[in-house]
Each structure stands twice: as C-alpha cells, then as structure tokens.
Amino acid sequence: MLDIREGVSSFSILVKLHFLPNSKRDRWLNVLLDQSEVYFPQILESQVHWQRLQAGGLREGDGGPEWGLEHIRASEPIKSFFFSPRERVASFPEKLEPGETGRRILFGVKNCDLLPLKVHEQMFLQGDFKDTFYEARLRNTLFIAADCPEPADTCFCNLVGRRPFAEAEADIVLTVLEDGYLLEPLSDEGEESVRTGGDAIQPATEFQAAKRAEKRRAADSKLAKINPKPWADGLAQRIWDRSGEDGFWGKHAASCVECFGCLMTCPTCYCFLLYDKARAEGMDRSKVWDACYMAAYARVGGGANPRSEFLKRFVNRFQCKFTHFKNAHGFYACSGCGRCYRACMGKIDIRDVLGEV
Amino acid sequence: MANPYQPIEAQILKTIDETPTIRTFVLKPEQDVPFLAGQFVELTVPGHGEAPFTPSSSHFERETIEVTIMKVGRATTALFGLKAGDSVGIRGPYGQRYPLESFEGKDIYLVGGGVGLAPLRSLFLSLVHEIDKYRRVFLRYGARTPEEIVYKYLIPQWEKLKKVDIDLSVDVGDKSWVRKVGVVTCLMDDIPCDETSSIAVVCGPPVMMKFVTFKLVDAGFKPENIYLSMETNMSCGLGQCGHCRLGPYFTCKDGPVLTWEQIKDIPEPFV
Numbered sequence: 001m002l003d004i005r006e007g008v009s010s011f012s013i014l015v016k017l018h019f020l021p022n023s024k025r026d027r028w029l030n031v032l033l034d035q036s037e038v039y040f041p042q043i044l045e046s047q048v049h050w051q052r053l054q055a056g057g058l059r060e061g062d063g064g065p066e067w068g069l070e071h072i073r074a075s076e077p078i079k080s081f082f083f084s085p086r087e088r089v090a091s092f093p094e095k096l097e098p099g100e101t102g103r104r105i106l107f108g109v110k111n112c113d114l115l116p117l118k119v120h121e122q123m124f125l126q127g128d129f130k131d132t133f134y135e136a137r138l139r140n141t142l143f144i145a146a147d148c149p150e151p152a153d154t155c156f157c158n159l160v161g162r163r164p165f166a167e168a169e170a171d172i173v174l175t176v177l178e179d180g181y182l183l184e185p186l187s188d189e190g191e192e193s194v195r196t197g198g199d200a201i202q203p204a205t206e207f208q209a210a211k212r213a214e215k216r217r218a219a220d221s222k223l224a225k226i227n228p229k230p231w232a233d234g235l236a237q238r239i240w241d242r243s244g245e246d247g248f249w250g251k252h253a254a255s256c257v258e259c260f261g262c263l264m265t266c267p268t269c270y271c272f273l274l275y276d277k278a279r280a281e282g283m284d285r286s287k288v289w290d291a292c293y294m295a296a297y298a299r300v301g302g303g304a305n306p307r308s309e310f311l312k313r314f315v316n317r318f319q320c321k322f323t324h325f326k327n328a329h330g331f332y333a334c335s336g337c338g339r340c341y342r343a344c345m346g347k348i349d350i351r352d353v354l355g356e357v
Numbered sequence: 358m359a360n361p362y363q364p365i366e367a368q369i370l371k372t373i374d375e376t377p378t379i380r381t382f383v384l385k386p387e388q389d390v391p392f393l394a395g396q397f398v399e400l401t402v403p404g405h406g407e408a409p410f411t412p413s414s415s416h417f418e419r420e421t422i423e424v425t426i427m428k429v430g431r432a433t434t435a436l437f438g439l440k441a442g443d444s445v446g447i448r449g450p451y452g453q454r455y456p457l458e459s460f461e462g463k464d465i466y467l468v469g470g471g472v473g474l475a476p477l478r479s480l481f482l483s484l485v486h487e488i489d490k491y492r493r494v495f496l497r498y499g500a501r502t503p504e505e506i507v508y509k510y511l512i513p514q515w516e517k518l519k520k521v522d523i524d525l526s527v528d529v530g531d532k533s534w535v536r537k538v539g540v541v542t543c544l545m546d547d548i549p550c551d552e553t554s555s556i557a558v559v560c561g562p563p564v565m566m567k568f569v570t571f572k573l574v575d576a577g578f579k580p581e582n583i584y585l586s587m588e589t590n591m592s593c594g595l596g597q598c599g600h601c602r603l604g605p606y607f608t609c610k611d612g613p614v615l616t617w618e619q620i621k622d623i624p625e626p627f628v
Contacts, residue, residue: 089362092403092446097360127610129361129595244624271599274362274592278404285362285407290598298600300590301408301430304563306628316602324605 017204017212021180024200029107030055031196036103036142039081041068048074050081053107069146070176072155073110073337077267079120081106082137083289089133089274090285101136105193108146112157114169115335116267122329123270133287142189145170147212149219154338156227156351162336164219175212182212231354236326238357239318246311252353253314255346262340262348263291268321268333271297292316318353361595364401364446365390370421371441375507379472380437381413381425384447392416392450394457394483395614397476399594400424401446405435409451409591411613413475415482422447425475425507451594452613455480455558455584461490464550466578468569469498470541470561474507476586477560481515488520495550499526499541499565503534522549541565545572552577558614560586563627570617570627580618587612587626 020028032038033055042051048068068074081104090096117138124131125138145166151157157164166173171190175182182204185191194201232238242248263269273290276283290297293313299305307313325333334350341349367386374380390398397411408430414423428437439445465484469477477496484494496515500506506525516523524544526537537543541561557573559566566585573583589601589608596610604623606615620626 090360090364092364092401093366093444095360095363095365097363123597127596129597131595131597132360270597272593273598273600274407276401276404276406281403283401283404285401287362290600292599298590298602300588301433303430304588304628306589306625320599320602324602327605 016184017209018183018185018194018197018201019177019180019204019208020183020197020201023180024197025181027200028197029053031198032105032107032193035196036105038105038107040065040107041071041074041146042066043068043071048072050074050076050078050106067108069108069174070149072148072150072152073113073339075265075339075342077116077265077337077339078106078109078113079116079267079270081141082134083120083124083131083270083272086286086288087133088284089287092282092285094282098133098136101140103140103142104137105142105144107144108174109143109166109170110148110337111145111162111164111166111169112148112155112335112337113267114143114145114166115160115162115331117169118331119268119325119329119333120270142193143170143172144190144193145173147173147175147216147219149176149215151219151223151226152338153226154341155223155336156338157336158220158223159227159231159351159354160332160334160336163216164223165216175215177208177211182208227351229355232357235354235357236323240323242357243315243319248356249311249315252348252356253311255348256310256314257345258293258310259343259345260291260293261343261345262350263293263317264289265339265343267335267337267339292320318357322354362448362593364399364407364448366444367400367422367447369439369441369443369445375425375509376505379425379427379475379505379507381423381475382436382445384422384424384445385420386422386447389419390422390447390449391419392422393454394480395455395476396450396452397591397594397609397613398422398424398447398449399451399591400432400436401448402432402435402439403444403446406432407446407448407592408432409594409609409613411476411479411586413478415479415486417483417486425472425478427472448594451609453611455614457483457490460484460556462492464492464495464555466495466548466550466555466557466573467497468541468545468557468559468561468573469496470565470569471500471505472507473559473561473565473586474498475560477558478508480558485515485518485521488518491520493520493522493550496521496523497525497541497544498523499528499539499544499561501528503527503531540568542568542572545569545576548576553579554582556582556584558584563588567627574617580621581616583617584614585617585620586614587620588628589613 038053043066148164171187321333367384371383413425530538591601591609601608
C-alpha cells in the first residue's frame with residue numbers, strides 16, 4: 001500500500017486523480033479558453049506575474065510565455081481579481097449596480113493564496129451586508145491550484161498551519177510531473193472541468209500518485225528547514241498583552257520607512273476607503289485599497305486620531321491579523337506568503353517579530 | 358442583492374440652526390430608512406464625501422429623519438452649504454440598537470455633552486414615547502456656553518414630561534444663566550437613582566465620556582450598564598473596511614454604542 005496521504009487509501013485517491021500528458025495540455029487549455037478568461041503565472045525577469053492566457057500564446061519557449069507553475073506565488077496577490085485597487089461602486093443621484101461578470105479561471109494558484117479568500121469571505125460575505133461586487137466575481141471563478149515544490153526562504157506557510165499544496169478550498173489541485181500534470185478535482189465544478197478535457201485527460205497511475213506524494217513530502221521538508229521553530233503558544237494573546245511595550249515593537253519597527261509596501265502586497269489585507277469624487281452634478285464613489293499604516297487611516301472628522309504615532313499603527317497591524325482576526329474567526333489573517341518581507345525596504349521580517357513576541 | 362455602497366436620495370425639508378456651529382437637518386428619504394435608537398446612517402454630501410450620523414429623531418417617527426450635525430470636517434462643512442429643497446444621499450441603518458427591552462422597569466440616566474445630545478435625543482424621545490415601560494428618565498446635559506446648548510426650544514417641553522428629570526450645566530455662564538456652571542460631571546455629585554440596577558447612556562466629546570464613565574463607575578454603576586457612544590473613523594458602515602476598529606470591535610458593526618464592560622480593557626478607548 002502506498003503512503004500517499006495520511007488517512008486516505010491509495011485506492012480512493014487514485015479514483016480521483018487524473019493525468020494530463022504534456023502533449024495534450026494545450027487541447028485542454030483551449031477548451032478552458034473557449035469557456036472562460038484564463039489567467040496563469042508567467043515568469044517575467046525571474047518574477048512570477050499573473051497574465052491572461054491568449055489562445056494564440058499557448059506555446060512555451062521560443063517567443064511563447066514561460067509558465068511559472070512550479071514557482072512560488074505570483075508577486076501580485078489574487079485579491080486584485082475580485083477586489084481591485086480602485087473600483088467605482090456607487091454614484092449619485094443615479095444608482096449603480098454591479099455589472100455582469102465574465103467567467104474566469106485562475107490556473108496555478110498557490111495554497112498560500114487560497115487562505116486570503118477565506119479571510120475576505122468573512123469580511124465581505126459573512127456579515128449582515130454582502131459586497132455584491134466581490135461576490136459576483138468570486139462565484140464566477142474556477143480555482144486551479146498548483147503545488148509549490150520549491151518554497152523560497154521568504155515563505156512561511158507552515159508557521160500559519162498550512163502546507164505548500166492545496167487539499168481543499170480550490171476546485172482542482174494540480175501537480176507538475178515530468179511528463180504531464182496530475183489533476184485532483186476538489187469540487188463538483190472541478191470534476192466538470194476535468195471532464196471537459198475528454199480523452200486528453202486519463203486516469204492516473206499508482207506511480208504518478210506516488211510521485212506526487214514524494215514531491216509533496218520534499219516540499220514539506222524544505223519548509224520545515226526554512227522555518228524550523230513554530231511560534232509560541234498563545235500568540236494572539238501574547239501580542240495583545242505586549243501591545244503597550246513600545247521598546248519591543250520599536251526595535252522591530254525601527255527600519256520602517258512607511259512605504260506601505262507590506263500592506264499593499266498583502267493578500268489578506270482587506271481595508272478600503274470609500275472615496276467620493278464630484279461630477280458636474282452628483283458624484284461617483286470609488287472603493288480604493290487602504291492601509292492601516294497610513295497616518296490618516298483612523299483619524300476622525302474633528303481631527304482626533306487614536307493612532308497618530310506610527311508605532312501604534314505598527315502594533316495595530318499585528319493585533320489585527322494575529323489577535324483580533326484569530327479570536328473572531330479561528331485563524332490568522334496571514335497566509336505565510338512572505339510578500340510583506342519581500343516588499344519591505346527596511347527588511348523587516350514578520351517572522352522575527354512574531355518569533356520573539 | 359442590493360449594492361451596499363449605494364445611497365438613496367433624501368430631500369432636505371428644513372434646517373434648524375441650533376447653535377452657530379450645530380444645525381438640525383430634517384430629511385425625507387425616498388424610501389423608509391427603518392433605524393432603531395442607537396443605530397446610525399451614512400449621509401452623502403454629493404461630491405464632498407460621506408460621514409456617519411446617528412439620527413436625533415425618535416425611531417417611532419417614520420416619515421422623516423432628523424440629524425443634528427456639528428460643522429467640523431470636510432463633509433459637514435459642505436453639508437452646511439445645502440438648504441431646504443436640496444438633496445443628500447443616505448444609506449443605512451447600520452450598527453446595533455439599544456437593547457430597550459433590558460431597560461424596562463429601570464431608571465435610565467442619560468448624560469450628554471455638546472452635540473452629543475443629538476443621538477441621545479433619539480433615545481430620549483423613543484423612551485418617553487413608551488414612558489410607562491421605564492421607571493424614570495434622567496437627562497444631564499452640559500454645553501460650553503448657554504448659546505451652545507442644542508434644542509433650547511425643546512428642553513422646557515421635555516422638562517414637563519412625566520417621569521422625566523432634567524438638569525443642565527454650562528462651562529461658562531452669562532448674566533441670564535441661573536443653572537449650574539461647570540463641566541457636566543458637576544451635575545453628577547448626587548445621582549438620584551439606584552446605581553446598581555440603573556442604565557447610564559453617555560454621548561459627548563471623548564474627554565467628557567472618559568470622566569463621566571469614571572464618575573459612573575465610582576458611583577456604583579455596573580460596567581455592563583454603562584452605554585457609550587464611541588467615536589471612531591467609520592467609513593463603510595458595513596463592518597468591512599476596517600477603519601473603525603476599536604480593539605476586537607468594529608464600532609460600525611458592533612457599536613456605535615458599546616458598554617464599558619466591552620471596552621474597559623482596551624488601551625486608551627477615548628481619544
């Protein structure tokens with residue numbers, strides 16, 4: 001019996017696993033392109049960026065796009081697909097309603113980028129009022145996750161309780177093998193999408209399933225080597241208890257230049273500002289990304305500001321993600337993607353702060 | 358599903374100058390905005406922005422909504438430029454209402470400062486509308502000067518209502534002022550209700566809220582019976598945008614009124 005995944009027999013896994021040979025990849029992609037806009041991770045100057053797949057641009061190498069399915073997550077968080085940096089959401093006196101949303105496929109999402117969807121689900125869809133713009137786009141998107149076999153030094157999804165491959169939360173999870181792709185549908189929509197591949201997609205073999213298990217074990221081990229020490233127990237409470245210790249927070253915040261890169265690249269950050277712009281008659285209202293590090297973020301109409309000093313805003317970010325969100329929803333509003341550290345000009349590593357709290 | 362960011366139109370029927378910087382706007386929304394005392398609405402001054410306000414009228418009044426506003430920022434300054442017949446946008450209601458059912462049979466002790474009497478007026482009118490449900494209603498109100506008292510023309514009528522007890526103070530009096538002089542806490546040296554079971558509701562500038570709360574706690578009011586209108590930067594009103602976070606709460610969703618029990622462990626809740 002193969003040790004493919006704890007608690008699941010090799011037989012039940014094999015029933016669900018499919019194999020798409022390299023030679024037939026484009027056939028399936030063409031089917032997907034007929035139904036949807038497809039976005040994929042493209043390597044551009046050694047960075048991965050989301051790009052829209054064009055029907056004529058499938059060929060790799062020699063002028064074709066270089067796919068980054070085995071790289072770490074794209075530079076851009078996927079929240080931009082559902083919650084854009086600036087979007088018109090209302091007008092006056094005439095009323096605006098969300099328009100039609102086309103169907104989209106995100107082909108090659110990393111597991112760290114699936115967690116933010118859970119955060120945004122809580123913020124935008126689970127309260128008394130739903131963000132109808134966000135919901136329409138989310139419900140019209142198919143998520144094809146891709147395993148992350150080469151975690152980078154900046155990655156720490158293992159510290160927030162996640163692994164470098166998806167086991168849920170996507171419609172299909174894909175593993176790149178030498179001669180093709182292993183596909184595991186995780187939802188009915190995912191099953192349906194795999195079926196559209198017709199005979200291009202075949203049942204997987206035990207050997208292929210074992211290869212996936214081996215690659216995943218290796219990725220887990222790499223992450224464990226990068227981040228060997230878990231955060232202390234009771235992290236949420238420890239942050240809250242130490243929130244007044246200016247010396248501790250000040251030491252970590254010292255090199256911050258307040259560029260807000262960490263928050264603007266953060267996939268879980270959900271803050272926004274409603275911003276009205278005058279027209280000849282009436283107004284247009286935009287919803288724009290905002291960041292709690294900005295000085296005016298919490299300032300009230302009369303000018304008072306509970307977080308006028310930067311250090312308070314620095315601590316607030318940690319409280320928001322690791323104390324309040326965890327206490328309210330049971331998980332951290334952090335996916336361990338490492339974008340904040342990559343973006344930071346002051347080289348502030350969130351792991352150093354949380355490891356020391 | 359409706360667009361939560363889209364305001365509907367409300368016509369300004371009338372404006373009432375309360376003080377040189379505070380004005381009441383009587384609004385008629387194109388559809389009912391069914392708020393309950395404690396909840397708030399978002400008003401849009403077209404082209405100048407949006408801001409949250411708690412209505413000052415009774416929630417039993419459905420035809421119109423009154424909002425009493427102080428000119429302090431960009432949106433309120435623009436609002437003061439509008440007149441009867443002009444339109445504003447309105448969204449809501451948002452936030453939590455007062456749990457009036459748990460106030461029944463008890464003394465209600467309202468403490469207001471400055472324009473903070475506006476939201477308390479909504480609660481006060483809702484209480485006196487069904488005054489038989491409550492034991493007594495006390496209102497303690499302080500303003501900086503006699504000129505800066507809001508609802509000057511209404512307070513004499515309120516004082517005549519049964520089971521209602523009102524006392525006023527100003528920081529600086531004038532020749533005609535015959536009541537107390539001092540900050541509003543000077544009206545609280547002798548609290549004429551049972552502190553262990555009574556309900557206190559406070560709204561005013563942060564520094565006033567802070568000292569009134571301490572005075573109520575010292576007097577024996579239970580932290581869960583002290584209701585405070587918290588002032589934070591509310592942007593969306595929906596519990597989504599993050600701006601109004603106060604410790605574990607979003608004041609727009611969990612408030613805007615929170616009890617002292619809820620916020621007493623948050624560092625510096627009054628700013």
